[in-house]
Amino acid sequence: MSTRNGVNYAPPIDLGGVVLLDTHHEGYDRTIGAFLVPLEGGAFFLVETGPGSTLSRLREGIRTAGFELDGLQKIFVTHIHLDHAGAAGQLSRETGAVVVVHRRGAPHLVDPSRLLASAGRLYGDAMGRLWGDVVPVLEERIEIVEGGETLTVDNRTLRVLYTPGHASHHVCFLLDDGSLFTGDAAAIRLPGSEVIRPAVPPPEIDLELWEMSIDAMRAVGAERLMLTHFGEVTEVDSHLATVPRKNRHWAEEVLNGLHAGDSQEVLEARIVALSRNELVKGGALGDVIARHAVSSDARLTVMGLTRYWRKHHPERIEESTP
Template identity: 45%
Template sequence: MDSLRSRTGVSVEAIDLHFQGKPGRIASFLIRHQGGAMLIESGPGSTIGGLELELRRRGLAPGDITHLLLTHIHLDHAGAAGWLARQGARVYVHPRGAPHLIDPSRLLESAARIYGDDMDRLWGECLPVPEEQITTLEDGDEVAVGGIGVVALDTPGHAEHHLAFQLDDICFTGDVAGVRMPHSGVVVPPAPPPEFAPERWRRSLAHIAAQQPEYLALTHFGLFLDPAEHLAALRRGLRAVCHWADENVPRAADVTDLQARYTDWLEAWALEQGLDAADWPGHQAINPAWMSALGLRRYWKQKQG
C-alpha cells in the first residue's frame, strides 16, 4: 500500500527513498496541506536525489515542504533534515534530539565509530539545522497547519529522543514499532547502542496502542493495516531478543563472536516466524544484526549494574 486516507480524509503518501538503490527500505511520508506539504522523516543525505525525484513526480519541489517532522535523529531518519531546512522547512523534533541537529558533529563521530569507511556511502552529507528553524515537541504537543493536526507521542525505548506521530487514526512510528518488510508479517526490533531500553519500549508500545490507531506507518517500511497484531508481534520479538542477550552475552568470547552469534540466531528466529528468506538482506541493510548485538551487549551490562 503506497497511500491511504485518514479518518477525516487527509491523504498520506509513502515515498520510497530507494536506499542504496533498493526498494522497500526507507520511507518518508508526505501529507499535503493548503500551503504546501508536510514530510515525516527526511531520510539520510544519501537519498536526497531520490527524495527530489519522488517529489517532482508528485508535482512538488523541495521548497514546498513547509514542515519536517522527525521521529528521531538517527541518520537513516533525519540525515537530510539540514538540507530540507535550507529549502525552507521548519523542523520538529524531540528536545533531546534538537542539539544534535544544530551541531551534528557528535552524532557523526558516534556513527563513524560504527560504520567507518561506509559513512559517506550509506548516509551522505548531514548538514546542520539552524536553531531558529527548529521546534521541539513534548508528549501531546500538536503540529497544526492547513487544517491538519499531528500529535507528538513521546515513545522512548529504541532511543531516548524518540517521538511517534498520530494523525487521526494513523500512527507514524519511526523505529519504536520495529522493522517490517512490505508484505511481511514478521516484526524485528532494532536494538542499536546506546539507548536500547526494553521496559521503556514496552511502555511506549502501550502508549501507541492507547491511541487506537487503525494504521501504522513504518519508516522501515510502509503502511500496515493490523496494528494490534503488529504490536503483539513486536512484544514477542522484544522478549526473544532480551532472553537471547541474557543467555548469550556472557558466553561470547569477544565482540566479534557475539555479533556472529546474534546474526545467526536472529536470521534463524526471523525465518521461524515466517520471514521470507529473500527479505533477510533488506533487514540486514537497515537493521544490521551486528549493530544490534552491540546494543544488546550494552543492555546486558547495564542490567548487571
C-alpha cells in the same frame, strides 16, 4: 520499480491520504521510507527525510508524487538517527521549512558533530556512502516538542507521543486520520514478510522504557501504523503487542551469549541465525532477508543489546545460567 539513468528507482506509494516515498537506500527498495502528507494548494509536510545520501531520490519522489519542493511546509522527525533525519538540515535550508523534533534531539540537529562522531565509530569508512552529507539545521528553524502537544499544519493536526526506548528522544506522531508514524518505536517490518525485527542499535536502548512507550502507543487507538522501515501496517494491536516480545527474545539471546562468554563474533552469529530462522519460518524469500540485513545489522544489534544489559541490568550478566 523502474530504472532511470541507470539508477534503480522505486516510485512513491499512495497509502490513501499519505504518500510513502522510497529512498532506495543502498540500492534496496522498501527499507527506508519518508512520508508525505498533502495539504491544500500543492503544499505538503514530511514525516522523516531519510538520509542525506538519498536526498536526490527523495526530491525525485516528491516530484513524481506531483509536488514541488517549495511546497514543503514542515518536517517532522521521530528521532535524529541518520536514516530518519539525515537530510532534514539540507531540506530545511532549501525550503525554509521548520523541523519538529524532541527537546533532547534538537541540539544534535543544530550541531551534528557528536552524532557524526558516534556514527563514525560504528560505520567507519562507510559513513559517507551510507549517510551522505549532514547539514546542520538552523536553530531558528527548530520547533521543540516533548510529547502531549497537538500541532496544526494548515488544516491537519498531529498529536505528539513521547516514545523513548529506541532512543531517549524518540517521538511518534498521530495524524488526524488515525495514522501513527512510528519511526523505530514499532520496530522493523519489511514488505514481503510479516516478521517483525527489533531495531536495537547503540547507544540508548532501554527495553523497560520501550514497553511503556508501546503501552502509550496502543492506548491512542491508531487505525494504522506507518513504519519508516517500511510502510503501512493495519493490524495495529497485534503488531504492537509483538514488538516488546521480540525485543525481549533477542535481548535474552544476547544475554545467553554473554553468559556463555561468547566473543562479539559469536554473538553476532547467534543473532544472524535467530533472525534468519525467524524470516525463513515466516516464509520470507532471499530478497527480504537481504533487505532486513541492511536495515538493522547483527553487529549493531549485539552492541545495542549488550550495552542495554551492561547499563541497566549488570547483575543479569553476572548471574550463572540455570
